[in-house]
Amino acid sequence: MQRGAWPKKPMTTSSTLHPGDAADAKNPKKCGILQSTRCRSYREQLRSTQRMNIIHGFLVLAAAATVLGVLFFHGMEPAFGSEMTQLPLEGVTLQSLWLGVVGLLGLSGKLESEQEDTMRAFYCEQQLDTKRIFRQIARQVLNQEHALARLERLVQSPRNFKAVALLGPPGVGKSLTAMGLRQQFPWQENVHTxxxxxxxxxxxxxxxxIRNFMDLLxxxxxxxIIIDNLSACDYGIVPIYNKVLQKREGDLNAAANQTVLVVYIFDLEMEFYWQQYELLHQLPVDVTIVNYQPFGRQELSDCLHQEMxxxxxxxxxxxxxxxxxxAMMNVQCNGCKGLRESVLQYGQHNET
Structure with missing residues (x-):
C-alpha cells in the first residue's frame, strides 16, 4: 500500500447497481410506485371509455329494437280494425320517433336544426286530406249531402285563392260545417274566424x-278564413274582400305564394228567402255558392235522435x-238549434 492512500473499500454488487436493477427488488407495480404517476389516470380513463362504449352499444340496440317494433306494429295495423288503421303512425309521428332515437344515440345536438327544418317542411307541405275531413263533418252535419259534396270539390281545387258562400236558413249545418273544417284543418296556426x-x-x-287577417297569412x-253570421245585405263585402286578398298592396308576391280559402256564411230569412237567394246568386264568379236546404219534420227528427x-x-x-x-213552430228561425237543450232537460240517462 502506498503511503498517504486510504485503503479501498471492497466493491460489492449492492454498492454499484441501481436498487431497481436488483434481481430480488420488489415489483414497483406491487409496491405502489405508479400510484402517483400519470399512468394510473390514463388507465382509469381507458376503463371509463370502455364502460361508455358498452352503454352506448346497449342504447343503440335498444333504439333499433324500438324502431323495428313500431314499424312491425304499423305494418300489422289492418289486423286490428278500421279505427286502429287511422292512427297517424307515419309522417310526423315516425319522424318524432326518429328524433327520440337520435336523442338516445347522443346525436341530437348535431341533427337538431336539420330535424327541425325537416319537420317544418313536412308540416307545411303535407296534403289536405279532404276525404277524411268531410267524412268527419258528415257525421255531424245531417241531410246536407249535396252541399258537403260541392264544398269538398272546392276545397280539393288546386287554385291559390278559393272563396265559397254557404247559404241557408239558421240551424241547418252551415256553421257546424265550418267548425268541423276548422277543427280538422291541419294548419291550425293559419285558421282565422x-x-x-x-x-x-x-x-x-x-x-x-277582417282585413287585418291578411297580415297573418x-x-x-x-x-x-271563416266569416260567419252574415246577412244578405252584407253581400257587398264579398267582392271587395276577395279583391283585397288577391291584390295586396305592398306585397306583390304574397298572393302568388299563399293559398287562401275564404268561407262566407250567410243566414237567410225564410220570409224573404227567394229574394235573398237571388240577390246572393249575383256574387262574383270567383265565389262558389253552396246551398243548404231548409229542414222539415224528418230532418228535425234525425237531429233529435243524433243528439240523444x-x-x-x-x-x-x-x-x-x-x-x-x-221545434217545427220555430224551424224557420232555429232549425235544429235548441234540440240538445231539450234532450238534456227531458232525457233519461242510458243504463249501462
Whole structure:
C-alpha cells in the first residue's frame, strides 16, 4: 500500500447497481410506485371509455329494437280494425320517433336544426286530406249531402285563392260545417274566424278587422278564413274582400305564394228567402255558392235522435213528439238549434 492512500473499500454488487436493477427488488407495480404517476389516470380513463362504449352499444340496440317494433306494429295495423288503421303512425309521428332515437344515440345536438327544418317542411307541405275531413263533418252535419259534396270539390281545387258562400236558413249545418273544417284543418296556426254580427255597429270597422287577417297569412300550408253570421245585405263585402286578398298592396308576391280559402256564411230569412237567394246568386264568379236546404219534420227528427245518441240519453215517444212539435213552430228561425237543450232537460240517462 502506498503511503498517504486510504485503503479501498471492497466493491460489492449492492454498492454499484441501481436498487431497481436488483434481481430480488420488489415489483414497483406491487409496491405502489405508479400510484402517483400519470399512468394510473390514463388507465382509469381507458376503463371509463370502455364502460361508455358498452352503454352506448346497449342504447343503440335498444333504439333499433324500438324502431323495428313500431314499424312491425304499423305494418300489422289492418289486423286490428278500421279505427286502429287511422292512427297517424307515419309522417310526423315516425319522424318524432326518429328524433327520440337520435336523442338516445347522443346525436341530437348535431341533427337538431336539420330535424327541425325537416319537420317544418313536412308540416307545411303535407296534403289536405279532404276525404277524411268531410267524412268527419258528415257525421255531424245531417241531410246536407249535396252541399258537403260541392264544398269538398272546392276545397280539393288546386287554385291559390278559393272563396265559397254557404247559404241557408239558421240551424241547418252551415256553421257546424265550418267548425268541423276548422277543427280538422291541419294548419291550425293559419285558421282565422270572425263573427260578423258582433257588437261593433260600424260595418267599416268590421271590414278593417277582417282585413287585418291578411297580415297573418302564411306561405306555410294553406290559410283558412271563416266569416260567419252574415246577412244578405252584407253581400257587398264579398267582392271587395276577395279583391283585397288577391291584390295586396305592398306585397306583390304574397298572393302568388299563399293559398287562401275564404268561407262566407250567410243566414237567410225564410220570409224573404227567394229574394235573398237571388240577390246572393249575383256574387262574383270567383265565389262558389253552396246551398243548404231548409229542414222539415224528418230532418228535425234525425237531429233529435243524433243528439240523444251523442248525449247518451233516451226519450219516450210522447216526449219526442212534443219536442218535434215545438221545434217545427220555430224551424224557420232555429232549425235544429235548441234540440240538445231539450234532450238534456227531458232525457233519461242510458243504463249501462
Amino acid at each position: 270572425y263573427s260578423w254580427s258582433t257588437y261593433v255597429p260600424d260595418g267599416v270597422k268590421k271590414f278593417h278587422m 302564411k306561405d306555410c300550408g294553406q290559410n283558412l 245518441r251523442l248525449e247518451q240519453r233516451t226519450l219516450d215517444k210522447r216526449r219526442v213528439f212534443q219536442i218535434l212539435d215545438d
